[in-house]
């Protein structure tokens with residue numbers, strides 16, 4: 589038996605070395621899936637969930653964060669914006685979308701005739717990835733139940749998913765944001781409008797008009 593286990597470990601090791609050579613850098617083990625089941629037992633109120641998130645050590649990002657960034661706004665908002673992950677300024681202040689991209693998001697919200705206090709703003713990841721690198725699949729998986737519970741508590745009528753990561757995570761798809769944006773999708777019975785991320789708009793201002801088209805659809809849905 590011991591010999592068989594050693595052989596199995598050695599063949600797994602060779603397989604993973606081959607995969608590493610071809611660029612596979614990370615595996616998600618069934619262990620994480622078990623963690624998700626445990627994570628499903630989350631508090632049912634926003635303040636307790638926020639406290640749990642501030643103490644969270646579910647992935648390595650707790651080691652480098654200054655503050656966790658849970659979310660802000662109206663806990664009964666009908667419209668929820670979901671971004672990718674906190675950046676430097678968000679990590680410093682413990683608030684979502686307070687840097688340059690955040691200022692643009694504020695303008696978008698105001699152009700819709702709303703204020704930040706009328707909506708709820710959160711991110712897929714609650715802690716900043718170092719140097720603003722992209723979120724890792726394992727980090728998204730570790731944090732996913734926090735977002736899911738947050739949405740369950742707030743119960744928005746419409747979710748606006750900002751950018752590729754939020755859209756792909758919520759909708760469990762690998763389709764591009766360009767393909768996804770512009771029409772409503774479903775997240776467990778809640779309408780989701782994927783649109784471009786404000787940080788993308790800072791680099792590609794010509795696409796602001798597409799986001800405005802998406803926001804008009806969101807407003808119509810909220811009024812309808």
Ligand code: URA
Nearest residue numbers: 671672673674684685
């Ligand atoms: N980008 C995000 O996706 N979220 C923030 O909070 C800030 C920038």
